[in-house]
Amino acid sequence: MTAAGDFKSLVPTVLMWLIHFKSCLSEDGGNTTLADESDYSMTTSMDYEDFPELCVKELNRKFRLWFFPAFFSIICLFGLAGNLMVILTVFYFKRLKTMTDVYLLNLSFADLLFALSLPFWAANSMAEWKLGLLMCKAMHTIYKVSFYSSMFLLSFISIDRYFAISKAISAHRHRSETVLFSKVSSAVIWGMALIFSIPEMVYTNNTNNTCTPFSSSKDDIRISIQSTQIALAFVLPLLVMGFCYTCIIKTLCHARSFERNKAVKVILAVVAVFLVSQVPYNMVLFWTTVATARGGFQNCTYENNLLYATDVTQCVAFLRCCLNPFVYAFIGVKFRNDLLKLLKDFGCMSQERFYRYTCGRRRSSGAYNTETSTTFSP
Numbered sequence: 001m002t003a004a005g006d007f008k009s010l011v012p013t014v015l016m017w018l019i020h021f022k023s024c025l026s027e028d029g030g031n032t033t034l035a036d037e038s039d040y041s042m043t044t045s046m047d048y049e050d051f052p053e054l055c056v057k058e059l060n061r062k063f064r065l066w067f068f069p070a071f072f073s074i075i076c077l078f079g080l081a082g083n084l085m086v087i088l089t090v091f092y093f094k095r096l097k098t099m100t101d102v103y104l105l106n107l108s109f110a111d112l113l114f115a116l117s118l119p120f121w122a123a124n125s126m127a128e129w130k131l132g133l134l135m136c137k138a139m140h141t142i143y144k145v146s147f148y149s150s151m152f153l154l155s156f157i158s159i160d161r162y163f164a165i166s167k168a169i170s171a172h173r174h175r176s177e178t179v180l181f182s183k184v185s186s187a188v189i190w191g192m193a194l195i196f197s198i199p200e201m202v203y204t205n206n207t208n209n210t211c212t213p214f215s216s217s218k219d220d221i222r223i224s225i226q227s228t229q230i231a232l233a234f235v236l237p238l239l240v241m242g243f244c245y246t247c248i249i250k251t252l253c254h255a256r257s258f259e260r261n262k263a264v265k266v267i268l269a270v271v272a273v274f275l276v277s278q279v280p281y282n283m284v285l286f287w288t289t290v291a292t293a294r295g296g297f298q299n300c301t302y303e304n305n306l307l308y309a310t311d312v313t314q315c316v317a318f319l320r321c322c323l324n325p326f327v328y329a330f331i332g333v334k335f336r337n338d339l340l341k342l343l344k345d346f347g348c349m350s351q352e353r354f355y356r357y358t359c360g361r362r363r364s365s366g367a368y369n370t371e372t373s374t375t376f377s378p
Contacts, residue, residue, distance in 0.1 A: 055297070055300035055303055055304070056300070057303075057304060057307065059304065060304055060307045060308065060311075063308065063311070064125045064126075064311060065125070065126055067311060067312075067315070068121070068122050068125040068126070068311070068315075069122045069125075069126060071315040071318075072118040072119065072121060072122040072315075072318075073118075073119075073122070075115065075118060075315070075318050075319060075321065075322055076115045076116075076118040076119060078322035079111055079112070079114070079115030079118075079321040079322040080112065080115050080116070081322075082111075082322050082324075082325035082326060083108040083109075083111045083112040083115065083321070083322075083324075083325055084112065085325065085330075085339060085342075086104060086105070086108040086325045086329045086330075086335075087105065087108050087109070087112070088342060089329075089335065089338050089339050089342050090104070090105045090108075092338075092342055092345075093338050093341075093342075095335075095338065096179070097179065098178070098179065098182075099160040099164075099178045099179065099181070099182035100157060100160055100161070100164075102179065102182035102183055102186060103153050103156055103157045103160065103182060103186065104157070104328055104329050104335075106149070106153055106186045106189070106190075107150060107153045107154070107157070107324055107328065108324075108325060108329075110145075110146045110149040110150045110153065111146065111150060111320070111321035111322075111324055111325070112321075113142055113145070113146040114142075114143065114146035114147065114150065114318075114321045115321050115322070116142075117139055117142045117143050117146070118318070120135070120139045121139070121143070124139070124210065124211050128209035128210070129206055129209055129210055129211040131211075132206070133205065133206050136204055136205070136206050136211035137200070137201055137204045139211060140197075140200040140201075140204045140211070140213060141197050141200050141201050141204075143200075144193070144196070144197035144200045145190070145193045145194055145197045146193075147193075147229075147233060148192070148193035148196050148197065148232065148233055149189055149190055149193040150320070150321070150324070151232075151233040151234070151236075151237045152189045152192065152193065152237070153186070153189060154237055154241065154274065154324075155236065155237045155240040155241060156182075156185060156189065157328065158240060158241045158244040158245060159240065159244055160178075160182070161244065161245075161248060162243075162244035162245075162247055162248055165248050165251055165252065166247045166248055166250075166251045196228065196232060199213065199221070199224070199225050199228075200213055200225075203221050203225075213225065219292075222289075222292055223289055223292055223293050226285055226288070226289040226292075227289055229285070230282055230285060230286055230289070234278055234282040237274075238274075238278075241271065241274060242271075245267050245270070245271055248267060249264055249267060252264055252267075266331055269327060269331070270327055270328070273320070273323050273327050274320075276316070277316055277317050277319055277320045277323070278317055278320070280313040280316060280317075281310075281313035281314055281316065281317035282317075283313075284306065284309045284310050284313050285310070287306070288306060288310065291306075337358050340354055340357050340358060341354070341358075
């Protein structure tokens, strides 16, 4: 009975302690919850104000959906036609007698490869990449190999023209050795282009269903690749071509020949095509690289405008693959006559029209209508 009495007297005491503990817990918990909610609301408000807005590029994507396929189709069509004609003409008439012939053949192969890669670029800009990682890497590698080899070959063509015209005596003395040198140097050019394309092989990936070597707009890889491209594929060829063609024009200006003005016009056309096609794109690419190195863009409108400029100037730069055959090959007398004869032999031109185009324009072009001056023969 004593134990039962003690238990009955203990129950009210325990209940009182439980009620007191619950009330304390509710008060503390309520206060803590209010404080936490207040801190959370302040933190959330401050985070949203400081967080940068996402730059919407939907209009640029819609622009690319029609712009890239249209221009890439035109460039691909004319690039294939022009470069295939050069290749067929060279092999049909076995025209590998000079350094220029060898370089023109390699330039046509490089531009042909570049033109063949354009449909894949158009597909990548229109929809998600569905061709796998191997084709993704192959597309970027072929593009960069053909791009670097084209720029290096244009530089070597200008060097060849410099020695053939400005140093004509020494060039004629070593004429038998130049063809072998051109073949070896062409192989070295392709090897160098392949080496400089290694970053595309390594870093290109199918990220977010898009084939690209860049992971973001602030990627260090993007800065390195674009800086190398500007230095090796624009600044270096520009300096070489500028020096060589300036010396050639000076030499032609001292020559007394009625063909001099025509040769100068051809050189100016070559330089103009290079400047018009390459300068705008490389200026935009340079500014994009600088902005990327500084941490990206702060103004969304400015970033979108720069994207439009990049797309347009890039397509203009791509035009070189269909303009090179006409500027460097068909503008010369010998190459143009060989092309007309090829069209006649294949039944694409009548005999009368062939003689009208060849015999009617055949003139003596003096010192500039030689085997070593194919490119600048008017």
